[in-house]
Amino acid sequence: MVQFVARRLLEAAVVVLLALTAVFSLQFLAGDPVKLFLPTDTTPKQIEEFRERLGFNDPWLVQYGRFMRGAIRGDFGNSLRQGEPALGLVMQRLPATLSLSAVAMALALGVAIPVGVISAARRNSWFDHAGIGATVLGQAIPGFWLGLMLIYVFAVWLNVLPTGGRGTWAHFILPSITLSAFVAARFARLTRSMMLDVLSQDYIRTARAKGLGPPRVLYKHALKNASLPIVTLLALQLGQLLGGAVITETIFAWPGVGRFLVQALLNRDFPVVLVGVFLTAVVYSGLNLAADMAYAWLNPRIRYQ
Amino acid sequence: MRAGRRLPLNRSGAFGLVLVAVVAGAALLAPLLSPYGPVDSNLVRSLEPPSAEHWMGTDQLGRDMFTRILYGARVSLAIGLITVGVSGAIGLVVGIVAGYLGGITDIVTMRIVDVWLSFPFILLALTVSAILGIGLQNIILTLIITGWVVYARLVRGEVLALKALDYVEAARALGAHENRIIFRHLLPNLWTPIIILSSLQVAQFIVAEAAISFLGFGVQPPMASWGNMLNEGKTYIYNAWWMTTFPGLALVLTALGVNLVGDWLRDTLDPRLKF
C-alpha cells in the first residue's frame, strides 16, 4: 500500500513537471506579453529595458532554469499585470472555486443518486422516462448557454436571484446549477445502469425473497454494491468540475481560480497561467490517486500493482 | 461492424439519427435553403425579430440568423468530423504502438497521456488556443492536440486486452508477422470501441469549439459559428433574445442528436463499454 502510494506520488510529480515544462515552452509561441502591460506612449527603448529587467531577453534555457529553481521554492514569479507573486494571487482565489465545486458536487449527487436509484427501481415507469430524458438533455446543454439563460430568467426577468458575484447562499444557486448539470446527468445515468446491473443479481433476489422491504433492499444492498464506479467517477468528475468552473465563474463573476485563469490567458499573464497549470495538475493527480485508492478500498479484490 | 449485420434501432437512437440528419442536411444544403449569404450585412435591417422574411431574426449587422445557423452547422460539423478523424487516427497509432510494444515505450507514452489528462479538457483547450491565436485552423489544431489522448488510452487498453486473448497469443507463437497481427487481429476488433468513442467525442468537440469561441478565443469572425454567434449575441441578450436562443438551441439539438446516436451505437454494439 505504502509502496503503491509512493510510486503514484512520484509519477504525479513527473506529470506536474512535464506539464509545467510544456506550458513554459509553449508561451514563447504566443506574442510578446510585455507591451500589453505598458501604456501606449512607452518608447521602444523603455520596452526593451522592461524586458531586460524581467529577464525576457535571456535564452530559453536560462529562463527555464530560473523558473524551475523558483518554482521548487514556490516562487512562480510576479504576475505581469498586477506585479504581485502569482502563486499568492491564485491561492487567494482557490477557496471560492473549491466552495462552488463542493456545492455543485453535493447538488449533483443529491439529485442524481435518488433519480438514478428510483429510475432503476421503477424501470420503464414515467419517472424513468422523464429521468432519462432529463439526463440526455443535461449532457447536451453547454454550461455557458445554460448559465446565460438562467441569469436571463431568474436574475433579470423574475429578479429573484442575484445575477452573479459571491455573498449569500442565494449567490450559490445559479452557478452551482450551471456547473452541476452535466455532472448530475452523468451520475444519474451511471447510478441507474449500475443499479439495474445489481438488481438483477442473485443475492438481491434472495434478499427480496427473504421479505426485505424495497427501500431496504435498494439502499442497503443494491446501492452499496453499485457505489464502486460512482465513487471512481466522483473523483474524476470533481476534476471536470474545476474545468467547468472556468466558464461558470466568468459568466457569474465568481471570484475563483477559473475566471482568474481565463483573464490571465486573455492578458497573456503567463506567470499566473503557469501557477494555474501547476495547481490543476496537482489537484488532478491527487484526485486520480484518491479515485484509485477509493476503488481499491471498496473492492478488496483489486490488488495494488 | 461488418457489412450486412443489422443494427436494431430503438426509439431514442432513431430520434438521434433524425436530428443528425437534419443538421447534416442543413450544412450541406445551406446555400439552397436560404436566399441570403452568411456574411451579407444590411445595417438598415439590424436586430430585427423573427419574421416571415427572416425566420430567426437578424443580428447586429442585419445578417440573417437562419442563414448563419445553417452555415454554422457546416462549421460545427466540419470541426467535429475533422478533429475526431485526425485525433482518432493519432490516438489509434499511439495506442497500438504503446499497447503492442509495451515496456518503456508504453510507460513513456502513458506518462505523456497522463500529463494531458491531468488537465480539465476545456482549460487545456483554452490554453492552447490562447497561445495559437484565433482562427479556424487553430481551433481545429487545438482540439486535435487536446483530443487524441482519449483515443490513445482507449486503444492501448483494448490492445492489451486483445493481446492476452488466446488466438492472438497463438498467432504470435506461430511466428505471424507483426503487421499481420496488427492488421488482421487487432484493428478489426478496435473499430467498434473507436466508433463508439468517436460518436461521443464529436459532440464534445462541437460544444468545446462553441465554448472556446464563446470566450473569444475561437473561430475568426465574421465566419458563422454557433459559438461565435452566441458570443456576439450575449451582448444583445436583453434586447434580441433570438441571437442567443437559436444558436444555443442548434447547439443543444446537435449535441443531443450525436449523443443519442452514440448511446445507441454503444448499447447495441458493445454494452460493456462505459464512457
Added chain:
Amino acid sequence: MLRISAALVAALLLALTGSAPAPTAAQERPLVVALGAEPRNLMAMRTVDWTTNVQQMNIYDRLYFWDGMPPRIKPSLAAELPQTPDDLTWIIKLRPGVKFHNGDAFTSEAVKWTIEWLLDPKNESHYRPRFAFVESVETPDPLTVRIRTKEPAPILRYWLVDFTVQNPNYVRQVGNDVAARQPIGAGPYRFVRWDRDERLVLEANPNYWNKPPAIKRVEFRFIPDFSARLASLLAGESDIVKDIPPVAVEQVNRSGRAEVRGVASSRINYLALVNFKPGPLQDRRVRQAMNYAINVDEIVSNLFKGRATRTPGALSSINENVNPNLKPYPYDPERAVQLIKEAGYDPTKLEFTLDSPSGRYPLDKEASEAIAAYLGRIGIRVRVVVNEWGTHLDKIINRRTGEMFYLGWGPALEAQGTIAELFRPERTYSGFGTPNLTLEINKALPIVDAKKRQAAWHRIQVMLYTEAPWVFLWQQHDLYGVNKRVTWHPHPAEKVYLHDATWAKR
C-alpha cells in the same frame, strides 16, 4: 444517502455564508460601480490603465482635472493653474489645509516625492517616460512646487492633469507593496477593503477639502463578462455600468430601474491606412478615395443609432486644439472610383486586409465589417481579420497589420498626445508618416506660447486632412447605465468621479 447529501449541502452553505459579510439594515446601501476587472494595484502614479486609474482617482484626488464641456483644465489639489515664468520653469501653488486620510498634511514635499518616486526606475512606474524631461523638483515652501525641465516641455501642463499624489510618510513607512494594497490618499474616499476579484470598498472622507461626498459608501465590483455587468444593472444590483451598446439603450431605459446617460467622449475611433509598405495606399489619392467610399454617416445612424459623433479630422470636437474649420469628406463613391483610377489602379482589382479588435471599442468589429462592405460596393475586396486585443496591439506595434487597422485613441483632450504619437513613423502605435509631416510636428512640439502652438496644430490638422492617413471616423459616445436612485453624470475624459454623485430625490 439523500439525508447525507442534504446535510452536506446545509453544512457547506453555513460555512460559506458565515465568511461573507452580511449587510446590516442600518447601513446605507453602497453605491455600486461595476467594472470589468479589479485594479492592477492601488499605488498612485504607478500604472496607466483605465480600470485602475478610475478607482485610484477617487482615493487620491489629483492636482488638476478636466472639467466642464468643452473640458478645460481646473485645479483640484493645486490651488491655481501652473505658472511658467520661463520656458524651463513651472510653479505649482497647492491648496492649503489639505490632509491625507491618516491626518498627515498634504504639502509640496508630497508632490516632489511622487515625481521623484515615479522617476526612479526600480519603482517601475509607467509615468517615467512622461516626466523624463524633469531636471529637478524644488519646494521653496510647503505650498509651492517648482519644477525645472531640461528642455521646453509644454506637454507638462497636460501631464499634471490627473496627477495623483502619494503620501511620502506612509509609503516610506510601509513600503511600496503594502501601500499598493492599502492606499492612503487625500481624495474624497478612503480605502476600506479590497476583496480580490470581488469588490473594492471605499467610504467617504469626512475631512475632504471640498465638501465631503454625499454618498457615504461606494463599492467597485468586478464583473469580467459584459453581459453579466448589463444583467447586474438591469437587476438593480449595480448602479453604474460603462459601455452600454447603443442598441441596448432603449432596453435599459425601459427597464424602469436604470437609464442610459451618454457623453461624447474625447476618445476617437479611426481606420488607419498604413503607408509603411509599398502599395496603393502610399498614394494619397487612394487614401482620399477610401474616405469618399465609406458612408460614415450611415454607419453612425444605423449601427450606432446616432451614439457617435463624426470627426472630420484627427481630433475630436472637444479637443483643446481642434481645428473647427474642417468639413468631413462627403460620401461619394463615384469620386472614390475616379480618384483610384487617376492613381492608376482598378478598384475591382484592389485587395486589402483590415485588422480589427473585438469588443475593445463600441461596435469595433461590427464597424470594421460595415466598412469592408462599403468598400466592397466599389469593387475593393477587404478581408476583415478580427483579433483578440493582445494580438491586435502586437500586430500594430510590430507593423504586422494589414493595409488597414481599426483603433481607438484617447482620452485625447489636446493635440500632441494624438498627432505626435500616431503620425510619426518611429512612434509605437503609428501607422503613417511622411518626412514633411514629421518635420512639422517636431517644430510644433517645443512651442510654449499658447497662441503659436494652437496655430501650428491647426496647420498640421489641415495637412492631415489632405493626406488622409486615416479614414476619419468618429468620437465615440461613452454610454453609462445609471440606476435611477443615483444622480451622476458621465465625464468626457472617461473618469468616474463619485464625488459629484448624490442619491436621487424620490
